[in-house]
Amino acid sequence: MHIAIQNIIRNRKKSFITVVICFLLTAAFHIYFGNMKSNKEQLQSLPERIPVYCQITNPSGSRSTGISIDRNITEGLLNSPHIKNAVYGVRMIGGIGNFSLEEWEQNLTLCVEAVNDLNGIPGLTWEDIQLDGDADDFFHSSEPVCIVRNSLMEKNNWKAGQEIPLNLWYYDYDDIEGIHGIPLEVPDVKIAGSMDYLSTETGQMPPDILLPIGLADAIYRRQEVPLQMSFFSFYVADPLQLNAFKEEMKSLGLTEKNGTARDSYQGSALTVQDMVFISLAENLQETIRIFKSFFGVICITILGVGYIASTLLMASREKEFALMRAQGAGKMQCIKILWLEQLCLALTGIIIGDITCLAFQNMDIALITDIVIAGGYMSGCTLALSRIGRIKTMQLLFRAE
Amino acid sequence: MEGNLEIIKVENISYTYRSKYQTTQAIKNIACTFETGVMYSIIGKSGSGKSTFLSLLAGMDLPSSGRILIENSDMAKIDRDKYRMHQVSIVYQAFHLFPLLTVTENVMFPMELQKKNRKLARQKAEALLLSVGLSEKAFQKYPGMLSGGEQQRCAIARAMASEGQILLADEPTGNLDTENEKIIVALMKRLAHEEKKAVIIVTHNEKVACKSDVILKMQDGRLLEVEP
């Protein structure tokens, strides 16, 4: 062992070259693995950074609100493991108190919307709402409660906590008659809070009264009217399983939107905003694939460089080797000395490489790198040594000079 | 000679160098014996196979045919690493010092291989270096910084360090001036006669050859005659 260390010190230049070679290999490998890993991580985090948004639309894709979505589709979507953060609701018309069918025109002045989430109303934020009690509870309740627009409260001189008789009509969409309202029920609903917002960017009429979707559901059930949502949007739960998701959507009867389809209110198409996601994911996957396919090449390169470097560095040591043998040192002993020497140098280079790269890389990569490089370099070295070991001592020492 | 041990017995050996492009038969049917306490000189033209013969005696390789007996055991059957470590030492025509070791460390090397105490080894190495006529100034130098003659003397000191019974020397005086030549030849003679070693030297130098007890002549790989 001490002979090996002595050799390292005396052979400063060559030792240095070995260390540098191992250092460079380590650094290169770190970069390679680091890139591969960061690509993988990017792919893993892609769904969070670039969520895939979906909307139910009419077949031509021209409408995403005010449509009529079949109850089976809604239920299928809500039970699907592939979707998350669903936002949906139904739009109704309403008036106050009882009135006869003929009087609808004067009385049906209110826009009523039942939603499962505040996000269902574009432009409305929690800051616009004054509510007693927990705001989140409101949308999850099925109690007869509502949130009323401030202007409407003032006009009718209503107070929060008061109960009002809400005459609800639902929209029916029909290919022949188009949209028309049909009386639903006149429940007494308690004013749980008020809201105040000026306008929405969408140009869509903002609702005068907000109901929790659970209440609408209960009312529809009571009246045995199928609840058909007016809008439904959600995010894909795991965009990396986009294909499985799309299969399921197809099985629910949702089609892809088709610009040439006839305009209608039928909510039976699905718009998936996955272009960006798909192209990014494909890019990343391609990059990872390329990196992986280079793995073998890189390993072979390292082995090759290790072999060539150690052969070149060892060539000058042939004589030394033969001399040690001539003095009576065993073959294995000689190989061991040189091998140990190279191992020390390689490890030094690798460790320096690790330390340099540790700033922007973590340890588990370092370990793989070390093993591959140490393995590569040392097996090259071993090959070179066994070649030297086979040369006849005699031919080395007695070569005519 | 009386009291001398017949340490090497060479039985009809031949040796052929084989390389990719040619084969050379360097040794052809040599048979002879070497005894301890005797100094031998091998003379012969360049290329006659002297160095080859010497390296076979040193156990660097086995003869292509025939056998060499060391104290009556076949060289092919003994551990030749041990043989080289303990019984034989050799001075090469081209010195072959370790370039990375200092002069002293070169001489210490065989003793370290024999796992001798480092401090004693150093003392002995320095004594040997002085005995071959090297000055203390040279001890810590590397072989590359020495003259040919100095390197040669260092190589001789290294050969003497292992205390084997057989000392082989290929042109040990080739690079020396007459004065140092005398010192070395006297040293060799003392090793043979007093320390009872078998000393075998290859030389071109008539004067050196004449000082030895037995002269062997080689020609074209054959041992020609033995001059008393």
Ligand SMILES: Nc1ncnc2c1ncn2[C@@H]1O[C@H](COP(=O)(O)OP(=O)(O)OP(=O)(O)O)[C@@H](O)[C@H]1O
């Ligand atoms: N390593 C080798 N490979 C092939 N042939 C060799 C080798 N070494 C020596 N020879 C050949 O073997 C023959 C004997 O060589 P050897 O070195 O023994 O001669 P030598 O008597 O020592 O000569 P010199 O006086 O010049 O040292 C020569 O013909 C030489 O060319």
Ligand SMILES: [Mg+2]
């Ligand atoms: Mg020779």
